[in-house]
Amino acid sequence: xxGIAMQRVWMIHIFVILFSDLAxxxxxxxxxDGKSNLAKLExxxxxxxxxxxxxxxxxxxxxxxxxxxxYLDIDPELELIDGHVDIDADVVGDAMDRLDVNxxxxxxxxxxxxxxxxxxxxxxxxxxxxxxxxxxxxxxxxRVRIYYHGNPTQSGFGAFGFDTYSGxxxxxxxxxxxxxxxxxxxxxxxxxxxxxxDIRITVPANLIVASNGLLRSVTGVNxxxxxxxxxxxxxxxxxxxxxxxxxxxxxxxxxxxxxxKMPIDYxxxxxxLERAKRDYAxxxxxxxxxxxxxxxxxxxEEKYGHAQFLGGAYMEHQTISSLRKNVGQYTVAHExxxxxxxxxxxxxxxxxxxxxxxxxxxxEALWAExxxxxxxxxxxxxxKKYFGEGTIFVTQMDVSHIFSGNLSYxxxxxxxxxxxxxxxxETFFHILQSYASDPRxxxxxxxxxxxKQVCEEIFDRDLDDFFHQWIYEEYFPQYQFxxxxxxxxxxxxxxxxxxxxxxxTVMFHxxxxxxxxxxxxxxxxxxxxxxxxxxxxxxxDRPPELVxxxxxxxxxxxxxxxxxxxAYPAHGSFPVDAxxxxxxxxxxxxxICLELSKTGNVTVEVFNLLGQxxxxxxxxxLTRGKYYYIWKGDDSVGNRLPTGIYFCRFEYPNMRxxxxxxxxx
Numbered sequence: 001x002x003g004i005a006m007q008r009v010w011m012i013h014i015f016v017i018l019f020s021d022l023a024x025x026x027x028x029x030x031x032x033d034g035k036s037n038l039a040k041l042e043x044x045x046x047x048x049x050x051x052x053x054x055x056x057x058x059x060x061x062x063x064x065x066x067x068x069x070x071y072l073d074i075d076p077e078l079e080l081i082d083g084h085v086d087i088d089a090d091v092v093g094d095a096m097d098r099l100d101v102n103x104x105x106x107x108x109x110x111x112x113x114x115x116x117x118x119x120x121x122x123x124x125x126x127x128x129x130x131x132x133x134x135x136x137x138x139x140x141x142x143r144v145r146i147y148y149h150g151n152p153t154q155s156g157f158g159a160f161g162f163d164t165y166s167g168x169x170x171x172x173x174x175x176x177x178x179x180x181x182x183x184x185x186x187x188x189x190x191x192x193x194x195x196x197x198d199i200r201i202t203v204p205a206n207l208i209v210a211s212n213g214l215l216r217s218v219t220g221v222n223x224x225x226x227x228x229x230x231x232x233x234x235x236x237x238x239x240x241x242x243x244x245x246x247x248x249x250x251x252x253x254x255x256x257x258x259x260x261k262m263p264i265d266y267x268x269x270x271x272x273l274e275r276a277k278r279d280y281a282x283x284x285x286x287x288x289x290x291x292x293x294x295x296x297x298x299x300x301e302e303k304y305g306h307a308q309f310l311g312g313a314y315m316e317h318q319t320i321s322s323l324r325k326n327v328g329q330y331t332v333a334h335e336x337x338x339x340x341x342x343x344x345x346x347x348x349x350x351x352x353x354x355x356x357x358x359x360x361x362x363x364e365a366l367w368a369e370x371x372x373x374x375x376x377x378x379x380x381x382x383x384k385k386y387f388g389e390g391t392i393f394v395t396q397m398d399v400s401h402i403f404s405g406n407l408s409y410x411x412x413x414x415x416x417x418x419x420x421x422x423x424x425x426e427t428f429f430h431i432l433q434s435y436a437s438d439p440r441x442x443x444x445x446x447x448x449x450x451x452k453q454v455c456e457e458i459f460d461r462d463l464d465d466f467f468h469q470w471i472y473e474e475y476f477p478q479y480q481f482x483x484x485x486x487x488x489x490x491x492x493x494x495x496x497x498x499x500x501x502x503x504x505t506v507m508f509h510x511x512x513x514x515x516x517x518x519x520x521x522x523x524x525x526x527x528x529x530x531x532x533x534x535x536x537x538x539x540x541d542r543p544p545e546l547v548x549x550x551x552x553x554x555x556x557x558x559x560x561x562x563x564x565x566x567a568y569p570a571h572g573s574f575p576v577d578a579x580x581x582x583x584x585x586x587x588x589x590x591x592i593c594l595e596l597s598k599t600g601n602v603t604v605e606v607f608n609l610l611g612q613x614x615x616x617x618x619x620x621x622l623t624r625g626k627y628y629y630i631w632k633g634d635d636s637v638g639n640r641l642p643t644g645i646y647f648c649r650f651e652y653p654n655m656r657x658x659x660x661x662x663x664x665x
Contacts, residue, residue: 358412
């Protein structure tokens with residue numbers, strides 16, 4: 001049978017803790033400033049052409065970009081770019097006598113040079129078609145230089161902006177998904193990464209330029225200076241970044257690989273310096289944590305850092321994330337995680353953006369778990385639940401669908417949460433490290449199918465159903481769960497019926513944890529579920545006190561449940577007088593069971609560690625039998641009590657028993 005095999009499952013209690021700075025990145029709204037109306041108009045215009053722009057031309061499929069050399073002279077007062085870009089490419093398809101390059105029509109192409117001679121070109125429908133000096137055969141190399149100028153327009157989350165901060169120029173880029181073409185000519189397709197890029201920016205001498213890779217030089221000419229950054233690692237066009245302002249700078253360092261320290265550089269607005277030092281304080285620890293979980297920071301021969309900017313979202317620019325001011329630690333963790341998931345390995349096209357955003361969102365939970373433990377992990381992952389419509393795979397190439405917070409971020413993070421449980425912890429982190437280091441994808445691009453292949457290679461089982469239902473189908477399983485217990489000659493037959501009640505999607509194929517709680521312990525049995533109506537039968541030597549479906553909350557689902565009362569054997573007798581609590585530890589409520597061998601006055605009370613009585617569970621006469629009470633962790637007037645240790649005291653004629661109960665949240 002295809003799909004998911006049953007796996008060993010461990011129990012984990014769900015905890016809840018609140019964080020005031022929970023956030024995800026790209027879904028922040030554009031600032032309402034003097035340019036907001038223009039930005040909205042441009043965004044609508046851009047959305048109309050975005051789907052066509054997302055497709056590479058037949059000509060672009062014939063060449064592979066190896067290198068960009070970007071020269072930009074930026075005038076903050078006129079808000080103009082005047083520059084040229086060299087493009088080195090290999091012909092990998094059919095022979096070609098022209099070369100298509102993406103650049104929006106509002107930018108003016110002045111001339112195109114091939115082998116030191118001007119060649120013809122057209123610039124129509126946001127595409128520059130260069131007429132090469134001759135026909136280039138498969139395997140040949142070609143270099144094209146495009147001279148151009150203009151005022152970049154806004155699109156997506158901004159693309160390129162001329163702003164001011166505290167009366168000083170603040171010039172920035174944010175090119176995802178298809179905004180690189182707004183400000184420089186390139187093959188603006190995520191599938192094609194350049195092997196390296198040089199970024200040379202001329203600006204007024206008082207400004208500081210932050211960009212990708214390592215700073216090579218700063219040279220002055222009169223009242224201007226040219227800043228040269230070099231990115232030695234493969235990089236996709238939308239990750240090329242500039243952030244320009246008279247920044248304050250501070251630094252740290254981290255040892256990612258033994259014996260080699262990497263700089264962490266922060267470019268911040270001067271009035272934000274002290275706040276930024278607090279906001280970014282955990283960055284070093286995060287780099288160390290993710291390097292442990294995913295493999296070494298992928299650009300460790302260069303740097304990592306943050307540049308504050310005024311773009312419409314946070315952005316994981318390669319080696320230099322662009323952040324708005326006043327960020328929380330989970331935003332910092334999210335953008336850092338993108339250096340692995342989005343920068344090291346980039347989604348091959350934006351239909352598979354969950355490989356970037358879902359992974360980074362899930363990394364927020366991993367950081368919480370690494371730094372603060374299971375409670376924090378569950379707080380983050382539970383905040384990402386989404387039960388609405390839509391597929392994680394993006395079918396409409398517009399900004400709102402590509403960067404759907406509910407789908408590309410939240411639900412996608414739950415795919416990884418569920419996958420972790422399906423394959424087990426050890427295998428899951430082996431998968432992440434293998435994926436990050438796989439030469440087929442490292443410093444390259446990947447699709448859902450590529451990641452699925454890695455999972456199956458490590459897990460050694462078929463995961464077709466899992467990835468199809470969660471990535472390409474909508475919604476989630478809606479389980480109706482019923483169990484009954486009956487006596488059969490001293491053994492207790494427990495039948496569990498699971499129905500999938502959703503009507504507008506496929507039947508989900510998932511391993512389901514069935515949790516059976518007994519007064520002397522508990523057990524979890526994993527069943528394979530892929531039908532609309534399935535019944536499972538189990539035989540125990542005592543009746544379960546509690547049966548739960550997916551008690552650990554590892555499946556994105558809803559559950560309605562019911563059960564039939566246990567039929568005890570007529571010839572049986574109650575055990576000696578006893579009290580027990582289940583589950584213990586508990587979070588929402590604990591079920592207190594009394595077993596009485598005779599009639600008598602019974603008192604059941606709850607005390608805290610100080611010996612203070614906080615609640616009375618029962619007080620009065622009871623006959624021989626078995627009784628169940630629910631305590632919700634509250635006091636006598638219904639107020640929730642803090643987590644901690646409590647004692648439940650059972651008093652009965654000539655007998656007193658005390659049990660310890662732990663309230664987990």
